Amino acid sequence: MAIDEISVAKSERRWATAMAGVSAVMLGAILYATLGLHLNPPSNVELIDPATIHVSGEFAEENLGTRLEPTGGIVTRLVTTQFSFSPACVVVPQDTPVTIRVVSPDVIHGIMVVGTNVNTMVIPGYVSRVRTRFTEVGEMLMPCHEFCGLGHSQMIAKVRVVPVSEFKPDADGRAHCAAP
Amino acid sequence: MDNKPNPPRDTFSGKVVGTIGASALLAGLLAFIVIPTVTGREDGLDVFTALCRAIGLTVEAPSPVNGHTAGSTVALDPATSALLAGGDPEKGAVIAGDVCVSCHLTNGDTSDPNTIPTITGQSARAIYKQLRDLKTGARESEVMKPIADGLDEKQMSDLAAYFGGLSPRNFDNPEVIAISERTRALIEKGDASRALPACAACHEARAGGPWEAPNLTGQYPSYIDAQLKAYAEGKRRNDLYARMRIIAKKLTPQEMRELSAYYNAPAYPF
Amino acid sequence: MPRLNRLILAHLWTAFAAFGGALILGLWQMWVRSPFAAPLSSSENYFISVTAHGSAMGYVLTTFFIMGFGYFVAETALKRPVPFPRLAWAGFYAGIVGVALVVGTVVSGRATVLFTFYPPLTASPWFYVGLVLVVVSSWVWCALMLIGMGQWKRENPGKSVPLAMFATTANAVLWLWTTVGVAAEILFVMLPAAFGLTEAVDVGLTRTLFSWTLHAIVYFWLIPAYIAFYTMAPQKAGGRLYSDMMARISFVAFLIYGLPVGLHHLFMDPHPATGFKAVQMVLTVLVAVPTLLTVFTVCASMEIAGRLRGGKGLLGWVGALPWKEPLVLATGLSFFMLWFGGFGGLINMSYGMNAMVHNTSWVTAHFHMIFGGSVVIMYFAIAYEIWPKLTGRAAPCVAHQRVQLWSWAIGMMILSLPWHLLGMFGQWRRVAQFDYSDPTISWWAPWMTASLIGGAILVASGALFIWNLARFHIADRAQRLDAAPMEPMQYAVALHPGSTPAALNGFRLWNILVLVLMTAAYALPIAHSFIVNPPHALVHRVNG
Numbered sequence: 001m002a003i004d005e006i007s008v009a010k011s012e013r014r015w016a017t018a019m020a021g022v023s024a025v026m027l028g029a030i031l032y033a034t035l036g037l038h039l040n041p042p043s044n045v046e047l048i049d050p051a052t053i054h055v056s057g058e059f060a061e062e063n064l065g066t067r068l069e070p071t072g073g074i075v076t077r078l079v080t081t082q083f084s085f086s087p088a089c090v091v092v093p094q095d096t097p098v099t100i101r102v103v104s105p106d107v108i109h110g111i112m113v114v115g116t117n118v119n120t121m122v123i124p125g126y127v128s129r130v131r132t133r134f135t136e137v138g139e140m141l142m143p144c145h146e147f148c149g150l151g152h153s154q155m156i157a158k159v160r161v162v163p164v165s166e167f168k169p170d171a172d173g174r175a176h177c178a179a180p
Numbered sequence: 181m182d183n184k185p186n187p188p189r190d191t192f193s194g195k196v197v198g199t200i201g202a203s204a205l206l207a208g209l210l211a212f213i214v215i216p217t218v219t220g221r222e223d224g225l226d227v228f229t230a231l232c233r234a235i236g237l238t239v240e241a242p243s244p245v246n247g248h249t250a251g252s253t254v255a256l257d258p259a260t261s262a263l264l265a266g267g268d269p270e271k272g273a274v275i276a277g278d279v280c281v282s283c284h285l286t287n288g289d290t291s292d293p294n295t296i297p298t299i300t301g302q303s304a305r306a307i308y309k310q311l312r313d314l315k316t317g318a319r320e321s322e323v324m325k326p327i328a329d330g331l332d333e334k335q336m337s338d339l340a341a342y343f344g345g346l347s348p349r350n351f352d353n354p355e356v357i358a359i360s361e362r363t364r365a366l367i368e369k370g371d372a373s374r375a376l377p378a379c380a381a382c383h384e385a386r387a388g389g390p391w392e393a394p395n396l397t398g399q400y401p402s403y404i405d406a407q408l409k410a411y412a413e414g415k416r417r418n419d420l421y422a423r424m425r426i427i428a429k430k431l432t433p434q435e436m437r438e439l440s441a442y443y444n445a446p447a448y449p450f
Numbered sequence: 451m452p453r454l455n456r457l458i459l460a461h462l463w464t465a466f467a468a469f470g471g472a473l474i475l476g477l478w479q480m481w482v483r484s485p486f487a488a489p490l491s492s493s494e495n496y497f498i499s500v501t502a503h504g505s506a507m508g509y510v511l512t513t514f515f516i517m518g519f520g521y522f523v524a525e526t527a528l529k530r531p532v533p534f535p536r537l538a539w540a541g542f543y544a545g546i547v548g549v550a551l552v553v554g555t556v557v558s559g560r561a562t563v564l565f566t567f568y569p570p571l572t573a574s575p576w577f578y579v580g581l582v583l584v585v586v587s588s589w590v591w592c593a594l595m596l597i598g599m600g601q602w603k604r605e606n607p608g609k610s611v612p613l614a615m616f617a618t619t620a621n622a623v624l625w626l627w628t629t630v631g632v633a634a635e636i637l638f639v640m641l642p643a644a645f646g647l648t649e650a651v652d653v654g655l656t657r658t659l660f661s662w663t664l665h666a667i668v669y670f671w672l673i674p675a676y677i678a679f680y681t682m683a684p685q686k687a688g689g690r691l692y693s694d695m696m697a698r699i700s701f702v703a704f705l706i707y708g709l710p711v712g713l714h715h716l717f718m719d720p721h722p723a724t725g726f727k728a729v730q731m732v733l734t735v736l737v738a739v740p741t742l743l744t745v746f747t748v749c750a751s752m753e754i755a756g757r758l759r760g761g762k763g764l765l766g767w768v769g770a771l772p773w774k775e776p777l778v779l780a781t782g783l784s785f786f787m788l789w790f791g792g793f794g795g796l797i798n799m800s801y802g803m804n805a806m807v808h809n810t811s812w813v814t815a816h817f818h819m820i821f822g823g824s825v826v827i828m829y830f831a832i833a834y835e836i837w838p839k840l841t842g843r844a845a846p847c848v849a850h851q852r853v854q855l856w857s858w859a860i861g862m863m864i865l866s867l868p869w870h871l872l873g874m875f876g877q878w879r880r881v882a883q884f885d886y887s888d889p890t891i892s893w894w895a896p897w898m899t900a901s902l903i904g905g906a907i908l909v910a911s912g913a914l915f916i917w918n919l920a921r922f923h924i925a926d927r928a929q930r931l932d933a934a935p936m937e938p939m940q941y942a943v944a945l946h947p948g949s950t951p952a953a954l955n956g957f958r959l960w961n962i963l964v965l966v967l968m969t970a971a972y973a974l975p976i977a978h979s980f981i982v983n984p985p986h987a988l989v990h991r992v993n994g
Contacts, residue, residue, distance in 0.1 A: 150562065
């Protein structure tokens with residue numbers, strides 16, 4: 001054979017070095033996305049008792065939907081449940097920071113807004129929080145993306161993004177989807 | 181550098197342990213120091229809090245936002261499960277004989293299918309939840325409110341155990357209504373274009389849907405139809421998270437009639 | 451013929467029977483999701499089908515194939531009998547009982563929880579008992595692999611364990627570590643919940659425990675393919691293994707880095723703290739290393755073969771390879787799909803960037819491409835390679851085997867490339883129905899149709915595969931090779947068989963390293979659940 005042992009070892013070392021370089025580039029890209037572009041997984045680790053979220057507190061029915069908070073921020077609160085979102089449609093202003101807070105009272109769900117990076121699992125026992133900014137006006141689909149039971153396929157809500165001028169919260173700061 | 185192709189054992193093991201140790205250290209440094217320090221700033225956290233958060237030592241403070249519900253206040257928790265598990269059907273039968281029999285008959289069927297549901301063989305959870313909601317006023321009924329007011333938690337669970345344990349309705353003369361293919365699809369498959377889950381995903385035995393969902397098999401069409409209308413008009417609002425209000429608003433009157441008729445038959449695969 | 455050929459065939463046929471059934475379900479599922487009306491379509495039937503498809507492909511095909519192939523390697527590579535054959539049979543029957551329980555509960559609609567069975571959705575207890583029996587069956591196999599290798603080492607002091615067996619045992623060790631997570635989940639959480647002993651579960655904790663298993667299980671499935679790359683394909687091509695040591699390092703690297711990375715499946719979960727996720731993200735980058743090493747070593751080994759066969763120039767050796775050999779062809783096709791699958795995985799593991807694809811069809815596409823494509827095509831090739839040894843008959847028609855391998859690769863590309871595309875644009879997972887009248891969705895229809903066609907090609911290819919194997923058994927007696935005894939199984943020899951470092955001839959050092967890394971990666975995330983004690987969720991039983 002033309003290749004002796006030392007050449008084999010050398011070629012492997014060269015390859016290993018190159019692959020270490022490839023790994024470093026991959027890691028570098030991920031770190032850049034995290035530290036530079038602020039693309040971070042949702043990990044706020046905030047607890048909530050799934051048994052009673054409908055009774056009182058932040059996710060009682062009257063608080064669901066989008067609200068201009070007294071502090072000025074815009075928060076969209078959602079409950080994902082078998083097999084619907086409550087509310088089934090939320091309205092948000094364009095190009096404005098929005099915090100989505102979502103909980104599940106029953107089983108695991110997941111939400112995404114199609115065409116955006118809004119994506120999180122919803123685990124009973126925890127509040128999932130996603131910060132985002134919707135750049136384009138229009139209506140987007142927000143389906144459940146984790147199997148939650150036989151009605152999972154039809155568990156779809158809508159996000160309506162409106163120009164800031166058309167985002168008109170009421171005196172309480174709440175904004176609802178107008179009837180389509 | 182060692183150029184031998186097969187280095188001696190100790191060198192090899194040492195190198196391996198060193199490499200892996202270095203990779204683990206790098207992972208730890210990035211994950212527990214660098215990333216939380218930088219991203220913590222974005223969240224407005226000081227360095228110490230950010231570091232504690234990254235190792236899961238502290239959790240975010242719960243939201244101070246308050247709210248209340250005019251709807252159901254039944255907690256879906258192990259305590260409620262335990263209460264129902266402790267329901268005594270014999271005691272339930274005694275209470276039923278005293279207060280339920282005039283409308284729901286001794287066998288849990290109904291004296292007037294237009295306004296009164298059959299509750300024989302109904303899910304105990306559904307019976308309990310409705311009694312509780314009638315008592316708190318989350319579900320409005322002039323007839324049932326005073327009756328539910330007279331029941332305590334234990335008695336409700338006894339009644340649930342009694343009616344839940346009875347055999348299902350006797351189908352001597354089911355009223356048969358033709359059901360369109362479209363409505364049948366709505367029952368078995370749902371309709372993604374209207375975000376309507378299949379009725380069967382919740383309302384049949386072993387569906388695995390919401391904990392408190394009633395089993396509709398054998399329910400009278402006129403009663404189901406009336407409830408769907410009440411949900412659609414917002415007159416009934418003790419469904420958790422507006423689930424049924426959202427669904428019922430999307431149904432046409434024709435669909436409501438056909439869906440209701442579907443359940444008036446004993447023929448189910450399981 | 452190996453002494454245990456009946457045992458091996460029993461395992462492999464169980465695996466392929468499950469595969470055949472699951473394949474048809476897969477096609478039906480694609481039909482339901484397509485713009486065309488499918489028969490028998492209902493929500494319940496769809497999710498029963500998805501549960502059965504995932505469980506059959508992920509748990510039955512893989513586990514039984516790996517066990518059967520492992521027994522084959524243990525006997526042919528070590529050239530000595532497998533220890534305790536009766537125990538091996540007992541394990542097999544335990545596994546069969548387990549499969550029967552899983553199939554029974556799933557088909558009757560009492561376990562419609564998908565193969566990932568995330569609580570609080572809770573199936574019939576017998577579903578979990580069935581899974582436990584399959585795992586116990588595989589533990590018996592792991593023990594026999596370890597004992598077999600240990601006995602060989604005592605009989606052959608100072609010699610290095612043949613690579614095929616070293617890798618098989620590495621897989622057994624990996625699997626023992628891997629199953630700890632899911633075993634803990636089933637025994638301590640799911641079974642008590644399913645039997646009604648507990649009414650609430652810590653959902654986050656079960657997700658963490660399942661993630662312990664969820665990633666390494668993929669390497670358990672994949673290692674047989676890598677064994678074929680290193681020890682069978684170069685032999686078939688007429689070459690040598692470029693480097694025995696590099697191969698061992700790759701298998702050991704899978705063992706070490708395949709495990710402490712499972713939390714990357716939970717990047718989008720709210721419960722693990724950021725640090726836990728980030729640690730495993732960094733380690734996930736490193737698990738790409740063994741595959742990158744494999745690509746080099748296997749290509750170099752094949753290059754040796756190509757040049758020995760007269761291939762010249764920079765790439766002339768590629769054309770000189772015996773592509774008519776199913777095993778060589780499958781290796782080429784597998785590598786081709788590995789590029790796509792690997793790229794898909796790269797996006798998945800990218801921490802925050804995972805938000806773009808999490809729980810979209812991209813993920814489904816990724817694991818169909820890399821498992822259903824790269825790995826399963828090697829299962830086929832391995833079966834074609836060893837079936838003559840198991841039945842004592844020559845392959846009835848090698849051309850049909852090639853057609854089958856080509857059609858599988860093509861079908862898998864047509865099936866999963868549209869999923870990649872749609873997933874990138876946000877098509878979500880695990881649903882039976884899309885509203886093709888919605889403007890966001892309408893342009894998906896042709897791509898879903900393409901996938902459906904891919905699925906049909908896969909079913910045809912799978913049927914041809916079963917037929918290709920069945921023909922060995924129904925072949926005319928005259929085709930038996932009694933006259934010229936079947937050559938014993940040959941594994942590729944290293945170019946420079948030298949001494950192996952002792953560390954790479956056993957698993958002591960690697961087990962210690964795994965223990966250290968797993969402690970570092972998982973001790974805190976698991977402890978976290980007990981420290982913060984999150985509210986539990988009510989058990990949600992789907993069986994009544």
